[in-house]
Amino acid sequence: MSKRRHFFPRTIYGQMVALVSLCMFITLGVTSLLLYAFRPLVPPPLPPGPFTNILAVETGIQALQAAPPEVRATMADKMSGAEVTFVIGKDAACQHVPTDHMATFIRNMLVYRGNLGPYPIHAQSCAPQVGDGLLASLFLPHDNISVIVFDRHPHHFGHMMRWTMPLTISLLFLVTITLALTFWSIWHISRPLRNIAIQADAFGYDSTPEPLPQQGPTEVRRLTHAFNRMQARIAASTEERTRMLIAIGHDLRTPLTRLFIRLELGGEEASPAAMKHDLTLMKKMLNGALHFLREQTDAESAQEIDLASQLEALCHEFSVVGHNIAYKGPVYQTCVCQPTALERALSNLIENGLKYGKEVEITLGSDGQYAVIDICDNGPGIPAHLLEKARLPFSRLDPARSLDGGLGLGLSIADAIITRNRGQLTLGAAQPHGLCARVKLPLAAKQPKKALAEKG
Numbered sequence: 531m532s533k534r535r536h537f538f539p540r541t542i543y544g545q546m547v548a549l550v551s552l553c554m555f556i557t558l559g560v561t562s563l564l565l566y567a568f569r570p571l572v573p574p575p576l577p578p579g580p581f582t583n584i585l586a587v588e589t590g591i592q593a594l595q596a597a598p599p600e601v602r603a604t605m606a607d608k609m610s611g612a613e614v615t616f617v618i619g620k621d622a623a624c625q626h627v628p629t630d631h632m633a634t635f636i637r638n639m640l641v642y643r644g645n646l647g648p649y650p651i652h653a654q655s656c657a658p659q660v661g662d663g664l665l666a667s668l669f670l671p672h673d674n675i676s677v678i679v680f681d682r683h684p685h686h687f688g689h690m691m692r693w694t695m696p697l698t699i700s701l702l703f704l705v706t707i708t709l710a711l712t713f714w715s716i717w718h719i720s721r722p723l724r725n726i727a728i729q730a731d732a733f734g735y736d737s738t739p740e741p742l743p744q745q746g747p748t749e750v751r752r753l754t755h756a757f758n759r760m761q762a763r764i765a766a767s768t769e770e771r772t773r774m775l776i777a778i779g780h781d782l783r784t785p786l787t788r789l790f791i792r793l794e795l796g797g798e799e800a801s802p803a804a805m806k807h808d809l810t811l812m813k814k815m816l817n818g819a820l821h822f823l824r825e826q827t828d829a830e831s832a833q834e835i836d837l838a839s840q841l842e843a844l845c846h847e848f849s850v851v852g853h854n855i856a857y858k859g860p861v862y863q864t865c866v867c868q869p870t871a872l873e874r875a876l877s878n879l880i881e882n883g884l885k886y887g888k889e890v891e892i893t894l895g896s897d898g899q900y901a902v903i904d905i906c907d908n909g910p911g912i913p914a915h916l917l918e919k920a921r922l923p924f925s926r927l928d929p930a931r932s933l934d935g936g937l938g939l940g941l942s943i944a945d946a947i948i949t950r951n952r953g954q955l956t957l958g959a960a961q962p963h964g965l966c967a968r969v970k971l972p973l974a975a976k977q978p979k980k981a982l983a984e985k986g
Contacts, residue, residue, distance in 0.1 A: 540748040545718075549711045557704040584639050586614050587668065587677055591646055594618070594675055606675075617676040624656040624667040624678060633666035636679060646670070722746040726757055733761060770942075778819055785812050830868040832951065834974050837901055838863045841892055844876055853884050859894025864974040865901045867951040872971075875947035876905070878940045879967045883907030887964055900953075901973050906966040917957045921945050941967075 539545050590609050594602050594616065606616035637653035640646055649672035656667050656678070668677040722745050729742055741758040744751045785808040792800040792808075838860050845857045883890040887907030895902045912920050921941050941957075944967075948955045953971040960966040 545715060545747055549715055550708070553704060553707045553711060556707055560703050561699050583613055583679055584636055587636070587679060588640060588643060588645055590614065590616055591670065591673075591675060591677065595646070595673055602675075613680055615678040615680070617678070619674055620676070624654075626667070627655050627657045636666050637668065640668075647672070649673070719746055719750060722750045722754055726754060729757070729761075733764075739765075778815065782812055782815060785809075830871050832866050832868050834864050834866050835869050835872075836862060837865045837903075837971070838894055840869070840873060841876070841894055841903070844873070844880060845892060848880060848884065848890075854889045855880065855884070855892070856890075857892045857894070859892075863894060863896065863901055865971045866974055867953070867971055868947070871947045872951060875944040876903070876969070878944040879905045879969070882940050883909065883965065883967070886910060896973060897970075899973060900970040903969040903971070904966055905969070906960040906964060908960070908964040911959055911963055911965045912957065914959065920957060921955070 539548050590606075593609065594605060597605050603618045606618045610616050633653045633655045637651050640651055649670060652669045652671070654667050655665070665679045668679070669675070670677075722742075725742055729739060733739055739761060741761065742754050744754045744758075746754075789805060789808050792805060839862070841859070842857050842861075845855050848855045880890055880892070883905055884907070887909030890905065890907045893904040893906075895904075941955075945955045948969055948971070951971060953969060956968045956970075958966050958968065
């Protein structure tokens with residue numbers, strides 16, 4: 531089944547960039563649509579420059595000049611507003627003051643434009659009245675028209691709307707969309723983090739919690755995955771401790787019962803040699819459990835080692851005491867691990883193979899990122915359905931082995947050490963018979979270009 535394509539970015543950085551870009555595109559699109567929709571309702575723009583009232587005065591005077599004399603007064607009254615007042619047949623109420631440059635400027639502009647005819651225009655300044663800021667009084671003797679221009683800022687809503695609507699609508703829409711998408715992205719990111727916090731708090735009361743679903747951006751998914759793995763490791767460690775206590779209690783009960791029986795029966799059954807055997811067996815069990823616990827908290831530092839040399843040295847040590855063991859692989863291969871702990875793990879696997887088989891063959895290879903070690907024996911092997919159980923601590927496939935003080939910790943200690951070194955231990959069947967333990971360990975970053983020939 532092919533993986534589903536994700537067009538939306540998976541990382542927090544990518545999602546934030548996509549959200550901001552989406553806000554900008556949506557804002558531009560909506561603004562363009564509003565401009566197109568409202569364009570018929572907006573009047574044409576005013577000419578540039580500070581001449582809005584001059585244009586209004588000129589247009590009003592032209593309309594009055596073109597109107598019949600009997601309707602001019604009515605038209606003047608209707609055209610008058612808060613900025614310009616038109617009066618017909620009489621001089622407008624104005625307390626004249628010495629003419630300033632603004633009144634003269636308005637007169638000169640009207641004359642310069644030349645749209646009111648070749649008739650004289652008188653201009654003078656007026657004193658301000660209460661509540662009004664009078665600017666200038668204009669009088670056209672030929673048409674008997676008076677105009678009062680007030681010193682007020684011209685507020686033409688239609689024109690202001692035309693020029694400010696794109697910026698205002700864009701800003702409001704951008705703020706709205708940005709806030710909405712920002713709150714959504716914060717919720718989308720914080721929800722998995724909040725679930726992790728809740729799960730972490732509940733983990734102190736529930737030792738076997740369900741794993742959290744991996745949701746949200748890539749960084750949060752990685753955090754959730756790491757948290758789930760941490761929970762699983764802690765739960766497995768707690769289970770191992772519980773199983774250890776149960777196993778120790780169960781195994782110690784047998785020699786303790788024998789000791790009580792020997793003391794009750796007396797005679798040869800209570801001889802020092804027999805009692806010493808039981809006490810030695812109990813000591814061996816306790817030492818094995820303590821050794822397993824120490825392996826769980828070993829703080830040895832990792833370093834780069836020559837794995838091929840270490841395997842050859844182990845083969846030599848077992849060979850000199852009469853065991854049939856052989857090594858096959860390169861003469862030089864490096865990996866990063868805890869040397870002493872790894873040697874104990876490999877020794878446990880080799881001893882386990884020699885204990886149940888007569889021959890052990892060790893093969894070293896690599897798959898690009900990991901060194902691969904195969905430790906295979908020719909013993910009876912382990913049934914496939916019991917392979918996973920054999921790796922569990924305090925698990926014995928043969929209950930009779932408890933009589934010799936074995937706690938079933940050999941494979942468990944090796945598995946714990948290899949896992950601590952970021953490796954993996956798997957068990958499988960060897961051909962034609964026997965058990966094959968495969969160990970994968972991370973290789974060093976750069977393998978030296980020397981001595982890569984295999985040694986058979």
